[in-house]
Amino acid sequence: MRRQSRAQWAAVDHDWTGYALQPSSAKKFLLVEKQHVVRYARAVSHWEKELVATIIFAITYILISGRQLKILPLNRPAAALLGAVLMVSTGVMTPERAYRAVNYDTIVLLLAMMLISAYLYLAHFFEWAADVVLGFSRSPERLLLYLILTSGILSALLVNDTICLMLTPLVIAVIRRGKLPLLPYLIALATSANIGSVATLVGNPQNMIIGHFSRIPFSEFARALVPVALVGLAINFVILRFGFRKILRKAVIQRTPHTIPKLDSGLFAIVCIVFVSIFAGFVVGLNLAWTALAGAALVMVLARRDTHEVLKLVDWHLLVFFAALFVVVDGLSDTGLPDTIYSHLRPVFGSHVTTQSWNLAWFSVAGSNVFSNVPFVLVAGHWVERFAEPELMWKVLALATTFAGNLTIVGSVANMIVVESVREHLEVGFWDYARFGIPITVLTTSAGVAVLLAFR
Incomplete structure (x- = not known):
């Protein structure tokens, strides 16, 4: 009886334990x-x-x-x-x-190009170039043309912001010495620096960023964008010459005796040889940032100048700005918000490559003037790979965000450098600039997209 009772209780206890474990x-x-x-x-x-x-x-x-x-x-x-x-x-x-x-390739490339520009400045190249341009100019219209070409070409080879920083004081001195009106030439300097910089991956910061993310070879990018830059510079000259025709016809270049610092031919030769070597490295496909930095370091060694003097000419504020901006944009990108924005905008861009090109171009012009071109490129760059022809869209993005800088005074850093530098001689109002900047932006962007589509 007891055994049966114990067995029953054991069974009950086992069942209860099993139940408790469930x-x-x-x-x-x-x-x-x-x-x-x-x-x-x-x-x-x-x-x-x-x-x-x-x-x-x-x-x-x-x-x-x-x-x-x-x-x-x-x-x-x-x-x-x-x-x-x-x-x-x-x-x-x-x-x-x-x-x-932080995109260190862009920071290093920007630093290297600034260092090379600094050595050209120490060689008095920019004073010499400004004087040569004035000497070859037989009329105010011819001076306008030569200034547009000089600013555009130099900005394609170096960074447009640096070119404006180096050239603006010299252009002001040359124009005042020739007793000419400042406004036409200063607008020409700023707008042509922006337009010319689109030609290469080292012309401006947003192109450097696009080059890093798109992996488009330097030579391929230049092949597509150099014609765009040349057409843009031609349009720029026509608009400015027509807009300032009355002022330019009345003006006469007055040539007065003057002295300029002698060109340091030795330093200039060193920089030129190294510069050609750097671009040869770009063309054969070497890393842009480290090729440029190696060239800048070689100039430092060969020039035998006090590097403190050179480093003072580097725009450290701009480098800090870009490094911090990469962090801000990446923080937003991690949330997925740029992808959400694109999902809403995708129907607007269309599905055909031609429609996408035009819509992206005008959207980029607007976005670059609302947010500034470099921040806009950092955000819009997440969308490009989803278009029909990503490589073409990278080029359209480079074109539109660069030419967008000409729309208003605050459209680009180059514009603000020029306007601030001339403030004690001339007050450039918003409309003084915009009445030329708006047609220049619209026509150069339209022509540029047409050229890209025609030769893609």
Whole structure:
């Protein structure tokens, strides 16, 4: 009897233990609820991160687009740096992710081209070139043409912002010495620097970024965009000559005795030889950044100049600006917002390559003037691979974001450099520039896209 009782109790105990080990309805409910809470927390966390990243991105872009807030009166590099710090400090991205976000190829390439430009400046090349242009010019119209060609060609070989920084004081001196009106020539300097810079991957910062992400060979890019730049420079000359025809006809170049620093032929020869070697490396497909930096380092060794003097001429503010901007844009990209924006815009661009080219061009012109061209390229670059012909679209993006800089005074850094440099001699109003900038932008962009489509 006892044995049977014990056996029965053992069976009951076994059944109860098995039942206890099975998840009850309450346990199942709590488990499901816990899973829902975790998923909800993750969703909220992602949503919060996306919101924070978007707010940081918006504030940064408002500040760098020239719309300074009273409570945050920051310039562009400081605004971009603040945005980068906020992206990390708010947890949108880790410090390690922020370091990886910086496109060092673009930074190094920009630094190298600035160093080479600095050595040309120390060789007094820009003073010599400005004087030669004035000497060959028999009329104000001819001077306008030569200035457009000089600015455009130099900007294709070096960085357009650097060319404007180096040439503007010299052009002002040459024009004032010749007793000529400043406005036509300064607008020509800025607009042709923007137009000419589209020709190569080293002409401007946005082209450098496009070259890095698209992997288009230097020679292939130049083959497609050099004709676009030449057509653009021709249109620029026609518009400015027509717009200033009355002023230019009345003007007479007055040649007065003057002295300029003698060209340092030895340093100039060194820079030219190294520069040709750098471009040969570009053409054969070597890494753009390190080829240019190797050339700059070689000039440093051969020139035997105090490097402190050279490094003072580097625009460190611009390098900080771009490095920080890479972090800000990458923080936004991690949220997937650029992809969401593209999904809504995709029907607008169309499906045929011709339609996509025109629509992307005009959208880029508008976007570059709202957000500035480099930030716009960093965002729009995520969309290009989804178009019918990605390589063509990279070229359209380069063309449109570059030519967009001519629309208004604040359209590009090159414009602002010229306008700020001439402020003590001439106040250039918004409409003074825009009445030429708008037709120049519209016609050069239209002609450029047509050329790309015709010869693709």
